[in-house]
Amino acid sequence: MKLSSVTLYLISSDLKRPFHNALGMLKKREAIIVEVKDENGISGWGEVVAFSTPWYTEETIFTSLYTLKTFLIPLLKEHPHLNHPAELASLFAGVRGHHMAKSGLEGAIWDLYSRRMKQPLSIIVGGTRASIEAGIVIASDRIESALEQLKEYKAEGYKRFKLKINRKNVLSFLDAIRADHPDVPLMADANSSFTLDDLPLLRQLDQYKLLMIEQPFSYEDLADHRLLQAEIKTPVCLDESITSYNAARNAVALGSCEIISVKMGRMGGWQQALQLHSFAQEANIRLWCGGMIEFGISKAHNIALSSLPGFTLPGDFSPSEHYWEHDILTEPITVKNGEIEVSKQPGIGYEVDRYRLKQLTDYTEMISLQ
Ligand code: OSB
Ligand code: MG
Numbered sequence: 001m002k003l004s005s006v007t008l009y010l011i012s013s014d015l016k017r018p019f020h021n022a023l024g025m026l027k028k029r030e031a032i033i034v035e036v037k038d039e040n041g042i043s044g045w046g047e048v049v050a051f052s053t054p055w056y057t058e059e060t061i062f063t064s065l066y067t068l069k070t071f072l073i074p075l076l077k078e079h080p081h082l083n084h085p086a087e088l089a090s091l092f093a094g095v096r097g098h099h100m101a102k103s104g105l106e107g108a109i110w111d112l113y114s115r116r117m118k119q120p121l122s123i124i125v126g127g128t129r130a131s132i133e134a135g136i137v138i139a140s141d142r143i144e145s146a147l148e149q150l151k152e153y154k155a156e157g158y159k160r161f162k163l164k165i166n167r168k169n170v171l172s173f174l175d176a177i178r179a180d181h182p183d184v185p186l187m188a189d190a191n192s193s194f195t196l197d198d199l200p201l202l203r204q205l206d207q208y209k210l211l212m213i214e215q216p217f218s219y220e221d222l223a224d225h226r227l228l229q230a231e232i233k234t235p236v237c238l239d240e241s242i243t244s245y246n247a248a249r250n251a252v253a254l255g256s257c258e259i260i261s262v263k264m265g266r267m268g269g270w271q272q273a274l275q276l277h278s279f280a281q282e283a284n285i286r287l288w289c290g291g292m293i294e295f296g297i298s299k300a301h302n303i304a305l306s307s308l309p310g311f312t313l314p315g316d317f318s319p320s321e322h323y324w325e326h327d328i329l330t331e332p333i334t335v336k337n338g339e340i341e342v343s344k345q346p347g348i349g350y351e352v353d354r355y356r357l358k359q360l361t362d363y364t365e366m367i368s369l370q
Helices: 061-078 085-091 099-116 143-156 170-180 196-208 222-231 245-254 270-283 296-306 354-360
Strands: 003-021 024-038 043-048 131-138 160-164 186-189 236-238 259-262 286-289 339-341 361-368
Touching: 003 061, 003 099, 003 354, 024 061, 024 099, 043 061, 043 099, 043 296, 061 099, 061 361, 085 099, 085 270, 099 270, 099 296, 131 143, 143 160, 143 170, 160 170, 170 186, 170 196, 186 196, 196 222, 222 236, 222 245, 245 270, 259 270, 270 286, 270 296, 286 296, 354 361
Parallel strands: 131 160, 160 186, 236 259, 259 286
Antiparallel strands: 003 024, 003 361, 024 043, 131 339
């Protein structure tokens, strides 16, 4: 294929309800939507999931925009002919890090490639599921509202519930939830709020029958996670620490986790996620797809990713209406009885609502690759 242009859309939207976790609070979301066109005018879509501030990764909207415009898109302009999206790994190899920027651009090209092949992206990458299981996140700083949300989501049929906790509220939140819901499939996401000094507290987690504890320690603390996993039965899941396929290999070699939350943006895109998927199947590591409070394009990529056989646990999959008044797709993403159908349409299987995209766009720029 020959790529002809890249259009960047910096968009923003208020969240329907504030999102609290151990790292901070979010009321408004910005993202960069990437549209790549080929010589026939076919568009592929990607989404840069960096946040406005570096609270979750070093990257931000601004660093991503800069990296795309200054380094990644000029590389594409030098090499606009591609046989396969996998060729992007070597093309971008000279740009260290900036995974979210790379992932947004790479994702658009995977979507474009599969639209040209007239095949669903899920099939192109080896997906085997017709539908995927949806879990949902409870991100409140008040236990009353967390309990209310859990009740509502349980009635809607979600397959697992991820509770945002921190070292101060963990026991009171889990006590309250387990008192009312002794058997719901529950996990806790600490977003790095513990340190090894908290081992006595973390040892108490086994009593709550959690599916896993997600990222208790800081992202670089692989050795500390290994010590914890050796001491508790609750599986340790890594999120922030899995910055690439290689980071995952190191974590697994150390024994730092039994489960991995896969986020394509954090890892640098499809290629990295697919390598991790093959490795995890051999190494017996369970995978699920993590959310980034994203818009529909990123979610659609995540649905395709979760159709792979190694994704054996429900991911963060709320419907479009959960965070957004209007998503940027012509057909919103919907969850029925805790499941999402994997689209059989070409590419990511959803179309972008250009009118809605324009409404949310604060800044846009088209860069010709000719
Ligand atoms: O730690 O998983 C996380 C959202 C933003 C930043 C980090 C995380 C999250 C989530 C996913 O928990 C929320 C969602 O997309 O539904
Ligand atoms: Mg997490």
